[in-house]
Amino acid sequence: MYRWWAAAAAFFVLVMIVAAQASETPRYAVAVLPAPVLNTPDFPGVFGGRDGGTVRTDRQGQIRELEFIALPGTAFTVQETLRRGGSVVHRVTTDDYPYPTTTGYFVDDRFVRLTDETPHPRARKLPSRDKIIARLLASRGSRYVWGGNVRAGVPDMVRLFPPAKILSVETERRWLLRGLDCSGLLYEATDGVTPRNTSALASYGRGVPIAGLTAEEISQRLEPLDLIVWKGHVIIVLDRERTIESRLGPVPGKRDGVAVRPLREVLAEVMGKRVPADRFAEKNGRGEKTFVIRRWYE
Structure with a gap:
């Protein structure tokens, strides 16, 4: 009888270890839309604020919480999932933005698909020199946006974070993240091949x-x-x-x-x-x- 109980107990412990290891298996996410990556999980606070129609900016009109916009196909490792009411945000890391952080990087769940299988890295193919230069020149006149690397912006922002009131032209531009910063100008022109x-x-x-x-x-x-x-x-x-x-x-x-x-x-x-x-x-x-x-x- 003792041997039977000992074997059963050992089996139970083994099952618990395997289950614990399985629960710790990293989950992954892949961007299905151009996905804003912030250094805060507070997406509604940045895009909406208390009145539902304000974008959080600094004195220079920049959203300093925006780190970059992940291109479709960008692979993330999910470190943690935060659920607050109806909002789901993932704390992530990615080889597309491998820079140190003290606050973490966060992406809204609606911009990605989750998977338990290790995703392939985003496909990277460097355009020709002439095409890169043509893209750079096509960006003339675009506004400066801290963290911006998609000059046309992210149209899904107003769908996924609908403003509570009609936005001014300038607030809508910021809400949609239309514009480029200095390294973002090059990043977009090279299809995200160059460092961000x-x-x-x-x-x-x-x-x-x-x-x-x-x-x-x-x-x-x-x-x-x-x-x-x-x-x-x-x-x-x-x-x-x-x-x-x-x-x-x-x-x-x-x-x-x-x-x-x-x-x-x-x-x-x-x-x-x-x-x-x-x-x-x-x-x-x-x-x-x-x-x-x-x-x-x-």
């Missing part, structure tokens, strides 16, 4: 030696799609005469967004505040801020 963060772009590809050179000397070394970059901003070279960038102006809606500018004007402006370096460091040995040129499209 200027810290990563500052070491992406290979460096073009520019330390100690003048603006004119640097301009002669540049090729289309080279990056003028430092931690915090990236400017994309179109040719030896022009650049394109998305930058946040001092006044929301004025002097900001995607614009084409003369290369030499841009280099003069940058070199008025930073010095050219062959490898990026926020400051060199003399305490000067630096920038680098990265060549990633060969």
Whole structure:
């Protein structure tokens, strides 16, 4: 009898261990729509607020809770699922945005499908150089949006987070996340092949030696799609005469967004505040801020 009970108890313990391990098996999610990824689970607070018709922005009109917009097919690992009333939000990680976080990254359940099988990574195919440049130029005039990498925005935002009142034109634009930030401009043009963060772009590809050179000397070394970059901003070279960038102006809606500018004007402006370096460091040995040129499209 004792042996029977011992065997039964051992079997029960084994079943419980297997069940516990199964319950801890990571779940996954795959974006089925362009999916805003926030650094807070409070989606209704950001898109609606107390009156149901306000977008939470800072003094510059930016939604600082927005990290990026995951493209359809983006694979997530679900760390935790939060349920608050009728709202379901997942705390996630993804190789498409592998950057440190203190608050976590969150995606609304309605933008993804859940699966227990490890999903394939999002398909990545780099467009041709000419197509990338055409896409960049097509973005001229787009507004600057912190975390934005889909210039047309996310139309499903007003369906999934319906405003409680008629929105102004400007509030609707922000609600829909229409616009691009500096690395988002490049990310959209390359179908999400390039890194989504200027810290990563500052070491992406290979460096073009520019330390100690003048603006004119640097301009002669540049090729289309080279990056003028430092931690915090990236400017994309179109040719030896022009650049394109998305930058946040001092006044929301004025002097900001995607614009084409003369290369030499841009280099003069940058070199008025930073010095050219062959490898990026926020400051060199003399305490000067630096920038680098990265060549990633060969």
